[in-house]
Amino acid sequence: MAGSRITIKDLAEKMNLSVSTISRALHDHPSIGKSTTDEVKKLAKELGYFPNSVASNLRRNKTHTIGVIVPRIDIHFHSHAISGIEDFAYKSGYNVTIFQSKDSLEREIAITEILQTKMVEGVIACLGLETTNCNHFTKFKELNVPLVFYDRVSKDFEASKVVIDDFEAAYKATAHLVSIGCKRISHIAGNQKTDIFKLRLEGYKAALNHYNIPVDENLIQYTSELSYEEGVICAKNILKLEVLPDGMFCANDYTAISAIQVFRKANLNIPNDIAIVGFSNYPISKVIEPTLTTIDDRAFEMGKATAKLLIRQIEDTDHIISSETIVLKTDLIIRDSTNLKSSGRIL
Amino acid sequence: MAGSRITIKDLAEKMNLSVSTISRALHDHPSIGKSTTDEVKKLAKELGYFPNSVASNLRRNKTHTIGVIVPRIDIHFHSHAISGIEDFAYKSGYNVTIFQSKDSLEREIAITEILQTKMVEGVIACLGLETTNCNHFTKFKELNVPLVFYDRVSKDFEASKVVIDDFEAAYKATAHLVSIGCKRISHIAGNQKTDIFKLRLEGYKAALNHYNIPVDENLIQYTSELSYEEGVICAKNILKLEVLPDGMFCANDYTAISAIQVFRKANLNIPNDIAIVGFSNYPISKVIEPTLTTIDDRAFEMGKATAKLLIRQIEDTDHIISSETIVLKTDLIIRDSTNLKSSGRIL
């Protein structure tokens, strides 16, 4: 499509210089005279020359491009992570090419194959739900292209990772419920094929254990996608119990919100009858009524940290780093959904 | 970084064939014998050969890459639009490289310059808030690289565009308020430097005119970013009026929600005291209490339509299309925030 793009060759002909001289002049190479350098640049500007980075990439074996694979772009968490990735990458002179796996293993594999052909200098990935093994990522190791996973990572695959401490966050959330006096704490869990949701469940259980509260499987609802709709179903299931819980930790904010609403429609008071903690700090959480206590998952920060780590590995020429795992701190944001009124439950 | 990538040349040497034969065999060129074609492919697979698309791109003058410029990725609307873009592009064999302008004109310009060097085959852009003229996009025209704007477009710049009919949507939203009996309708407006927000204001005014309701500037609140926080301020300003409005059309959902909450805290009933319509159909809108009547802005569809139009133009070899504008229909989604109880206001 490049209509009649000006090339270095054109400049060379116009100036009766060799292409190598032009190239060097444009890069301020010291072996080119100051005056010619200036004239070359001047002419380049006049003619509207701009370099063809594809050619340059080929020759220099560098693309300054990183490939990003996410399940879906339109999920709040990922769009924020991607924003962090793009922002850091841009400032470091890298471009990001984005692919969504749509949680399909097949598509995820196809994407890795595309990335392989594109000479990307690094890859960032967040695993799809269907992904249980990471064999399709080994090619990047073989090719020496740095790879960093974020959020949904594989325990079994040795690679750099950036995660939040889901276990600790869930523990913290559950402990918070205990600390305000909850004795029967329910949990809406995510897909247990995904480590992060497994960890959230484990953190929940660990906190209960620590406070000598028996784990009651009846209080645990499992979902496959943690969708709002699934949350409604889970909450309704909870309502069917003979003895209701007095606290609830949900593996994301959507389910927490649906639970709030189902419970309120059943004339339960949040937090006094059931205190609720979500996970992710979605914008909605500070707007819902009551505002939702939740875990801030640091999506933007995570994206930024991921890009930073990746670029460090790309630019670490002596390949000393083999793999590195960064665990980001989370924050428990306490809001009204766990803010018991003094008139509330007796501790 | 490409450690020891297998190239066509390697295959050629191993098989005592020329590189051109290998290349043709890999592409099922008819002038290569069936048997050699098969053998070449077999060896390619064995050795783990995969093409270097950078080299191929350079030679063929095609990158199958489209560049996307958005203000921010982490805004719900854009993340959905990008999702639509990526999805359609992927299925059509294109990759997307994403940049966020952060609403900075300077950065937007810098991005267009980067894109120019990258041989992208097409560009999709949503203008940043600071962008008032589009001179930095003319280079794409000159280079014959197709360009499609979406959502925030420039009236003065001739190019393909995909938009929703903001005027009609705003008109529809306002008319809906009138239809349920509102007589004093307020508006929270967006940045008037941006066409879409101007159109929303105009649609609002047009509907009032049509129903012979005088436009009262006191009822119109202007914001610069339509943020939640600005919405709170606007709503509080409205509360200071001597005569309160009985309806309100907000240029986005965030401000609508903040208004709902401010009004409720002031002991006003939504919708009976003030009925409220938002804009964009953010996920939060169907979850807030009361659920919010709003305009569905078709973000995903818009992204998809944009990518479709762009790719059509890329592949339209005889460059017949000069520019095309697609206007997407919007839907008014009626929910509780305008669902007057029969016990409500007397019509």
Add this chain to the structure above:
DNA sequence: TTGAATTAAGCAAACGTTTGCGTGAATTTT
């Protein structure tokens, strides 16, 4: 049994840069 057509492959240029090496000329050193 020729000549023509077909088949299967190779040669080499091209895409636009970058870069190691080479080379005269100008400048400096001794």
Add this chain to the structure above:
DNA sequence: AAAATTCACGCAAACGTTTGCTTAATTCAA
């Protein structure tokens, strides 16, 4: 004034593909 150094630039290969043009061998038609 000769030698050494520096300066400013050119030559040509290279990055990995693709592709127009040839070419040699085979097959076919008459």
